[in-house]
Amino acid sequence: MILDLARLTWTFLWLSLICVGGGLGVIPELQRQVVDRFHWVTAREFLDGYTLSQLTPGPTMLVSVFVGYRAHGVPGAVLATAAMFLPTAVITAIITRHWATLRDRPWARATERALAPVGIGLMAAGVYTLARTGVHDWASAALALMAGGVMFVRRFPPVLAVVFAGLIGWLAAF
Amino acid sequence: MTERVRLSRLVQVFAWTGLTSLGGGRTAYFYDAMVMRRPWLTSHEFIQDLTISQLLPGPSFSNLGVALGVRLAGWRGGAWGALAVLVPGALILLALTWLYFHVGFTPHATSAMRGMGAAVVGLVFVTTGRMIRAAIRDLRSLLLSAAIFLLVGPLHINTALVIVLVVPLSLWLHRPRSGS
Numbered sequence: 001m002i003l004d005l006a007r008l009t010w011t012f013l014w015l016s017l018i019c020v021g022g023g024l025g026v027i028p029e030l031q032r033q034v035v036d037r038f039h040w041v042t043a044r045e046f047l048d049g050y051t052l053s054q055l056t057p058g059p060t061m062l063v064s065v066f067v068g069y070r071a072h073g074v075p076g077a078v079l080a081t082a083a084m085f086l087p088t089a090v091i092t093a094i095i096t097r098h099w100a101t102l103r104d105r106p107w108a109r110a111t112e113r114a115l116a117p118v119g120i121g122l123m124a125a126g127v128y129t130l131a132r133t134g135v136h137d138w139a140s141a142a143l144a145l146m147a148g149g150v151m152f153v154r155r156f157p158p159v160l161a162v163v164f165a166g167l168i169g170w171l172a173a174f
Numbered sequence: 175m176t177e178r179v180r181l182s183r184l185v186q187v188f189a190w191t192g193l194t195s196l197g198g199g200r201t202a203y204f205y206d207a208m209v210m211r212r213p214w215l216t217s218h219e220f221i222q223d224l225t226i227s228q229l230l231p232g233p234s235f236s237n238l239g240v241a242l243g244v245r246l247a248g249w250r251g252g253a254w255g256a257l258a259v260l261v262p263g264a265l266i267l268l269a270l271t272w273l274y275f276h277v278g279f280t281p282h283a284t285s286a287m288r289g290m291g292a293a294v295v296g297l298v299f300v301t302t303g304r305m306i307r308a309a310i311r312d313l314r315s316l317l318l319s320a321a322i323f324l325l326v327g328p329l330h331i332n333t334a335l336v337i338v339l340v341v342p343l344s345l346w347l348h349r350p351r352s353g354s
Contacts (some may be wrong), residue, residue, distance in 0.1 A: 009265055017231045020334045049280075055287050057193045057234035058263020059200065059259025065267045070275065077268055086261060088232020093252040096226060100245065112222055114348035118341055119316040120306055121322025124203065127302050128327035131190040131295045140292035145286040148296030151206075157204060159194040162293045169289020174281040 004077060007038065012064050012083040019061065019088070031065070061085070080138035088147050143168065179214060179246045181254060187212070188239060188258035200235050201260075202301035204242070210304075214246060217308035224305075229337065236260055318344050 066131030227237035243255020
């Protein structure tokens with residue numbers, strides 16, 4: 001039990017460290033570890049947990065809550081989530097803080113200019129992956145178009161478009 | 175570093191934006207909340223933080239919370255920023271996880287989740303378009319970001335591998351030159 005809890009924590013820790021470029025890239029490896037290797041969740045549960053974590057507020061990697069809970073209840077959820085987020089958050093804080101003091105040097109500016117297209121490209125690839133799973137027929141395409149159009153209306157909170165689309169989905173199931 | 179935004183205000187806006195960013199593509203909501211609706215950051219600054227949070231190890235959304243928090247209110251901003259984007263969502267997900275394993279979900283709930291997922295694609299698409307317009311100023315950057323998009327998106331090449339290959343190339347192409 002304790003050993004497996006340690007294994008759970010360690011698995012999420014090293015997965016967080018190979019999570020580069022948005023997190024979507026690590027999903028296949030995460031699935032291999034928690035489903036095939038340690039059997040904390042079944043493949044079906046993993047898919048449902050992943051969808052849930054995508055649709056609830058906060059990062060998709062909070063799927064650690066779902067897997068951790070299934071494996072060892074609330075302590076499992078807390079440990080897996082802390083392992084996933086805490087070490088990398090500390091690394092980010094240290095690096096961004098130091099970067100702020102270097103920002104005005106010519107090489108730092110050049111680095112930022114060089115990295116911006118990389119960030120944009122990764123973001124666009126994330127949209128592509130999201131669209132592949134989220135838009136699969138004309139109804140979902142219409143909902144996506146509606147939500148995109150709403151973004152051009154000032155003062156209209158985007159979350160309302162999402163809630164509205166959820167309502168339509170709910171009614172469509174009748 | 176001076177605090178650009180009061181800590182209590184930062185936690186409030188981060189938590190609210192985090193809580194209302196339903197359905198994936200959270201970065202889009204933050205861009206909307208901090209660049210489009212509030213004068214907290216310029217588009218350029220946001221893209222810097224976004225890029226750093228994507229390149230460093232770890233889930234990029236919590237990294238973004240840390241990076242934006244540090245920029246807006248120092249160390250404490252980073253710590254509180256991360257907690258504000260993580261804790262509310264973690265508690266909601268814990269409740270839903272409990273429901274899933276002990277009660278079960280109806281088809282209606284699944285269908286509602288699908289509808290929300292589709293709407294999010296529209297939101298994220300528009301925001302990414304805005305960021306591309308703000309950040310991509312020359313052919314070189316356009317080609318680099320298009321290459322990354324193609325390799326990581328449609329071609330499914332391992333993200334870490336693509337970063338290792340493309341970042342040095344981009345650094346070399348953007349190297350500071352004397353006189354510039």
